[in-house]
Amino acid sequence: MACCQTKKIVTLIILHTFLLSVALSCIFPFLWMVNASFKTNTEFNSDYGLKPASSLLLDNYNQVIIKSGFWRYFVNSLIYTFTTVILIVFISSLAAYSFSRLQFPGKNIIFYMFLAAMMIPLPAGFVPVYVLLQQLGLLNRTGYVLAMSNMGLSISIYLLKTFFDQIPRDLEDTAKIDGCNKIQTWWHVGMPLVTPALGVVIIFNALNVWNEFILASMIFVEKKFMPLQAALLQYSGEQITNHVLIMTALTVTALPIIVLYIFMQKQFIKGITAGATLK
Amino acid sequence: MKATLKDKAASFSFVLPALIIFSLFYIYPFIYSFILSLTNYNMIGKFNLRESFVGLQNFKDIASDGDWWKAMYNGAFITFWALSFQNILALMLALSISQVVRMNKFYRVVFFILPILSEIVIGLLLRRLMLSEPTGHDILNHIVNNLGLGFLAQDWISGERVRLITALVHCWKGFGWAFVIFLAGLQAIPEQLYEAARIDGANAWQSFRKITLPLLMPVITLIMVITIIGTMSAFAMILALNQGAGGETTVPIMIIYNHLGTGLAGLACAEGLVLGVTLILISFTMFFVSKKVRKKYGLLPD
Numbered sequence: 001m002a003c004c005q006t007k008k009i010v011t012l013i014i015l016h017t018f019l020l021s022v023a024l025s026c027i028f029p030f031l032w033m034v035n036a037s038f039k040t041n042t043e044f045n046s047d048y049g050l051k052p053a054s055s056l057l058l059d060n061y062n063q064v065i066i067k068s069g070f071w072r073y074f075v076n077s078l079i080y081t082f083t084t085v086i087l088i089v090f091i092s093s094l095a096a097y098s099f100s101r102l103q104f105p106g107k108n109i110i111f112y113m114f115l116a117a118m119m120i121p122l123p124a125g126f127v128p129v130y131v132l133l134q135q136l137g138l139l140n141r142t143g144y145v146l147a148m149s150n151m152g153l154s155i156s157i158y159l160l161k162t163f164f165d166q167i168p169r170d171l172e173d174t175a176k177i178d179g180c181n182k183i184q185t186w187w188h189v190g191m192p193l194v195t196p197a198l199g200v201v202i203i204f205n206a207l208n209v210w211n212e213f214i215l216a217s218m219i220f221v222e223k224k225f226m227p228l229q230a231a232l233l234q235y236s237g238e239q240i241t242n243h244v245l246i247m248t249a250l251t252v253t254a255l256p257i258i259v260l261y262i263f264m265q266k267q268f269i270k271g272i273t274a275g276a277t278l279k
Numbered sequence: 280m281k282a283t284l285k286d287k288a289a290s291f292s293f294v295l296p297a298l299i300i301f302s303l304f305y306i307y308p309f310i311y312s313f314i315l316s317l318t319n320y321n322m323i324g325k326f327n328l329r330e331s332f333v334g335l336q337n338f339k340d341i342a343s344d345g346d347w348w349k350a351m352y353n354g355a356f357i358t359f360w361a362l363s364f365q366n367i368l369a370l371m372l373a374l375s376i377s378q379v380v381r382m383n384k385f386y387r388v389v390f391f392i393l394p395i396l397s398e399i400v401i402g403l404l405l406r407r408l409m410l411s412e413p414t415g416h417d418i419l420n421h422i423v424n425n426l427g428l429g430f431l432a433q434d435w436i437s438g439e440r441v442r443l444i445t446a447l448v449h450c451w452k453g454f455g456w457a458f459v460i461f462l463a464g465l466q467a468i469p470e471q472l473y474e475a476a477r478i479d480g481a482n483a484w485q486s487f488r489k490i491t492l493p494l495l496m497p498v499i500t501l502i503m504v505i506t507i508i509g510t511m512s513a514f515a516m517i518l519a520l521n522q523g524a525g526g527e528t529t530v531p532i533m534i535i536y537n538h539l540g541t542g543l544a545g546l547a548c549a550e551g552l553v554l555g556v557t558l559i560l561i562s563f564t565m566f567f568v569s570k571k572v573r574k575k576y577g578l579l580p581d
Contacts, residue, residue: 010378022390025451049421095297097293110298121559121562123555124535127315127548128548131544132303132311182293214536232399232400233403249406258395258396265388273456273459
């Protein structure tokens with residue numbers, strides 16, 4: 001019996017060593033990043049940012065957020081993310097509700113079209129979209145938000161439709177008898193019932209827009225319209241020797257997402273895996 | 280009859296906004312890219328098919344473009360590492376975590392931090408960590424030396440092993456989501472199967488080989504397909520990390536991005552089509568092969 005016990009403990013130690021070393025490799029760069037953001041560049045150059053920061057020096061944050069204008073990029077990212085997500089939520093839930101509940105000619109064909117779009121990988125889909133936006137004169141914020149709304153549309157419709165399919169129709173029938181029209185039924189009865197799925201749709205799309213780089217970097221040449229990801233890359237090119245400023249800018253971009261994730265892990269994991277498994 | 284027509288129109292109007300956006304930003308560009316790929320349209324002035332039509336010239340150019348095929352090779356190289364190293368690591372982590380109770384939640388939370396962050400953030404962060412110039416500070420080399428692993432010290436972002444390093448960084452960023460999907464797949468396997476196997480005297484390796492692996496086949500196929508598509512379309516992380524390292528880590532999307540940036544829209548579209556068709560063929564083959572495998576294991580009815 002004693003031998004089994006030792007064997008078990010040895011196995012556990014091996015497992016924990018393995019898991020812990022991978023976990024540390026994930027955490028370390030971010031601790032280093034946050035730590036370095038509180039240092040002066042001279043301090044960083046002498047200890048490689050590896051020693052704990054002696055004080056909570058906020059000069060870098062002042063420099064990055066105020067003087068280098070990262071507040072603006074942050075607000076831009078927020079605006080693009082917010083508007084895109086709102087658009088997707090409305091457009092996709094209307095369509096999903098209709099695919100699940102209503103009858104009209106061509107319904108199945110249209111639904112399968114969205115489904116097919118979800119399955120077919122278009123790795124360079126940004127090329128024709130960019131050319132199209134240029135020809136429509138939409139190389140601006142409107143064009144970007146519209147194009148980004150399309151990117152998350154199919155998958156959101158699919159997610160919401162499967163969710164609508166699972167909930168009973170009784171409530172909606174009651175609403176109909178009470179004299180609600182279709183829009184009212186969708187908004188007052190349908191939408192509250194799919195809140196859990198809406199959470200997944202919101203997080204999946206919000207992360208998608210917040211992290212998007214290719215289209216943003218092509219459309220927004222002017223600095224004042226840039227979202228964070230495009231601005232970060234440009235800033236890194238400008239501050240080649242000043243590591244602490246880059247660490248601060250990276251912290252400003254990444255930390256809000258990490259904090260949000262820690263508070264809403266379940267929704268994040270569902271959001272990401274829903275995206276991954278359906279693409 | 281009139282009422283039902285109005286009714287149908289009302290129902291259809293629910294789909295209309297989605298259909299408009301979808302037609303404008305998916306279907307139209309989809310068809311448009313076939314047309315554009317046959318032209319040398321350079322984004323100056325209005326698009327005129329008759330003037331810019333060049334037939335299959337773009338595809339001929341791609342076929343003889345050494346840089347493009349080098350990029351395809353680089354992409355395939357990174358994909359190979361993602362398929363093997365990243366996914367085996369993810370599976371091993373998922374198997375290990377189902378054995379431990381203590382700190383279980385901590386591991387799960389931590390493993391998923393990287394997938395939620397952007398490619399640019401990861402790329403720039405590791406660039407600064409690996410950078411040895413121009414300040415003359417070799418941060419990662421310093422760490423490696425202090426850990427007693429001095430033999431690993433090297434030029435991380437432009438040295439001769441840069442392709443392998445980029446592939447490993449890609450795996451590091453990506454293992455988290457494969458881990459989550461593997462974990463979900465493992466939890467879907469009924470516990471009774473393992474108990475029955477144990478009673479029959481099967482050891483751990485036998486139950487893994489005869490129960491876990493075959494039942495995980497659909498999940499494995501799915502992960503492999505997403506890995507291939509995801510890795511071949513990856514680009515921002517590499518751009519931020521080492522800008523292609525002078526061709527050593529240039530990937531197809533990077534070439535397309537640069538061509539589009541210089542106005543070569545026709546060529547960029549043709550390249551996009553070549554890449555897209557390749558990926559579609561690969562994913563269909565994968566699903567076909569996996570179906571065969573599942574049939575062999577008797578997991579499909581018929």
